[in-house]
Amino acid sequence: MNFNLTTVRGFGFMKIIIAGCGKIGTTIVESLVAEGHDILIIDNDDSIIQEITNVFDVMGVCGNCVDSDVLEEASVKTAELFLAVTDSDELNMLSCFLAKKMGAQHTIARIRTSEYNDKSLLVMKNNLEISMPINPERLAARELFNILKFPSAVKLETFSHRNMEMAEVVLREDSPLDGVKLSEIRGKFKANVLVCCVQRGEEIFIPDGSFALRGGDRIGMTASHTELQKLFRYTGLLKKQARDVIILGGSRVSYYLAEMLAEIGASVKIIDRDEKVCELLGDKLPKAVVIRGDGTQQELLLREGLSRTDAFVALTGLDETNVLISMFATRRGVPKVIAKVNREELIPMAEDLGLDCIVSPRKTVSDVVVSYARAIENSLGSNVETLYKLMDDKVEALEFNVREKSRVVDVPLKNLKLRKNILIIGVIRDRKLITPTGETEIQLGDRVVVITANQGLGDLSDILER
Amino acid sequence: MNYRIISHTVGRILQLEAALLLLPLFVSLLYRETDNVIAFLISAAAALAVGLLLTYVLGKDDRLLFAREGFAIVALAWLAMSAVGALPYVISGAIPSYADAFFETVSGFTTTSATILNDVENLSNGIIFWRSFTHWLGGMGVLVFIMAIFPQESGRSIHIMRAEMPGPTVGKLVPKLKETARILYLIYIGITIVEAILLFLGGMSPFESFVHAFGTAGTSGFAIKADGLASYAPHLQWMVMVFMLIGGINFNLIYLMLIGHFRPAVKSTELWVYLIIIVVAGVAVTFNVMPIYGSFWESLRQAFFHVISIVTTTGYSISDYNEWPLFSKTLLVVLMFVGGCAGSTSGGIKISRFILLIKAVFRDIKQMLHPTAVSGVRFDGKKVDDKTIHGVSTYFAFYFIIFFVILMLISFEPFDFETNFTAVSACLNNIGPGFGAVGPLASFSAYSVPAKFLLSFAMLLGRLEIFPILLLLMPSFWARK
Known part of the structure; x- marks a missing residue:
């Protein structure tokens, strides 16, 4: 990617402009503010801007998002990312086009009309230089579809180019897993799965081997697809694909x-x-x-x-x-x-x-936008490859690319002093998932997926205790 | 009302004040003033103890901060700061009476510079430093300072900034509040240091340079000589004049100019009106006082110094303008109410409010002539919504109601009308000296204790733009809903 080095940047975060602050816009603002970016919103309704600037630490410009004066006032030429999420697809496309021409580096437009979402989408995307069109309804439908295809889980997430899956499951009170310690799962059910986070009531645990599951827990576990199926079959959790x-x-x-x-x-x-x-x-x-x-x-x-x-x-x-x-x-x-x-x-x-x-379709969209923003940030210096939010956003799974030698490389995992609430849940080497054990070592060129309940890891070495 | 977050934040402010009290402590050490060292140490310890208690025992940062809490935090923080800030004066014996010390501290923090000291020149250096330093802190706002240095408390902190920053609308410079606060303080510190260096190069001692720079950048005006700045060379007075002028300009515009955007400044109606008022009033006063001073240049310096000092609500003086002709004095009293630009460190009603009000008046007159005309008020090329206009009108109304209420109450004091009128106006507008018995060469010491508290209250009302302090007095504001 080609980045303009003369960009005036804030103090280490990206500058993002969001045009249109309806329901989706507001949800996106909320999650991007939590990421710590410099956010500027554009809306033609002054009272909406008032309301949002009262609650979130953002700056507002009132006006039409296809007005070049308004974009100029929002200093679009220094923006790393421009999002147009107004009600109107046409407005979104136009304002993305204008923003791009005025210097915004990446543009995201909400395009929801189904007629625009077939072949014409590619033409428009290329010619208007929209970095990513998003269709919230389609994203939501995709998520629903994934669940229906694999109904044992309440949520299914694929990591690292589909090499790894994480399923969220709610244990019934009478589940065979009730009372089972995590270290016993492998022996008892002959399935190679890793339980990486547990939500019990309001609380989130990043568990270790001695943690015992209980009925009612909502657990997130990773494994390859077949291993997951195995566990579900043994535990009677398996439900067939919805027909x-x-x-x-x-x-x-x-x-x-x-x-x-x-x-x-x-x-x-x-x-x-x-x-x-x-x-x-x-x-x-x-x-x-x-x-x-x-x-x-x-x-x-x-x-x-x-x-x-x-x-x-x-x-x-x-x-x-x-x-x-x-x-x-x-x-x-x-x-x-x-x-x-x-x-x-x-x-x-x-x-x-x-x-x-x-x-929640809104959530789905803001997750997509956040991971896109993370990807841009990554190319700007942070090392997070992709980010996934799990368990109602209380847990993050981050994928790092190990590009250079650091304190975590070539050391058996059991010798690393990890910070609290952090777990390495997968190492992907040569496109194969290694479910890590204490002996596993991270090597250069690996992708490492880390799960954490602390937000804001920027680099793989941040997982260590300081 | 969320008492815990209020307590938390006010506690933070006191902790900060404890840290800041170490600066005058250091100055006292430098000049070997043992009594002051002890006074500052005790005050700092008290501030720290109360601060820690409020923040960690009684308070909690649960992020539930709304406009209501924002107002309460600002008002209570300023009261607490002043109450603690008065301790060094009392403990060191510089100002034995607590009422006097409180008045002096409020006058410092609110950048008023009304003093109860008749003998300023006898103060020790540590006390003088603290007195001027309160000016500097109050100028840009202590809560803004907190925002600049502490980690982000909550996205809703904008409510605090709104309540503390002067002006009808508060805008950010950059998307993040913290960065905005930082930029404002960096500019502020920059201006202060540049002025101090220039004054030093111009022949002042380093200590005096800093004290005067503190007094100017915050448009505050505590002098360290009985005759104000009269004994300094004319070129130093011109320097101070220029920096007072800068202090009265909207800091947002200064920031934009610093990063190379001159267009908003050139197009700013408020800035032009500000400069025009100063030039017109300055020229008028120059010719009016010519008979007193004789030479044109002397009159020009006298006239402009005082016009700028009053418009920016600084309150420095280089002569006793009590002796001026009535026209000049009246003009200065009128200018007291005008104040500087919104978003500057000056007090008063602020020029942008006047512009908006006058425009609204003309719109209403037009509406009377053409009842069906559709017309809005435009400011800097943008339409101003009726809510803002309404807010400005309310502010005006309250300003004058409060002014007259305080004037009525103060009229029990044994002074002439001119003295009382200008004393209230000088306090409410954060100027400092008035006319008559509270003129630039006199002090407020002759007022009774209740009057001193009332005037301190007026200063706080003026600095925080009325509403935070006024809301504190409303029972419904505190209701647990």
């Missing part, structure tokens, strides 16, 4: 999800009460069954076979409806229930109510 899915609410996310599911041959039912939406979906998704009706009526859900379905996904625009209907579905014995909850403050409450699987 029959009911989706409540005919939003864009539903559309993308239905499309993805139809592609792998699953049967999909979409329930929405709006006639036009139903017609449109029916037209676009010939393989799916579109049902017009009020999905909040339990009668209708039961008639459409809620009790027999493999999975139920609540994707209406109302978080509260999603939570309530999902609880109903859980009670009816649906094996896999997923609720969309956008408002962050509702998520822990919904979890308390017994919903283990919650997807």
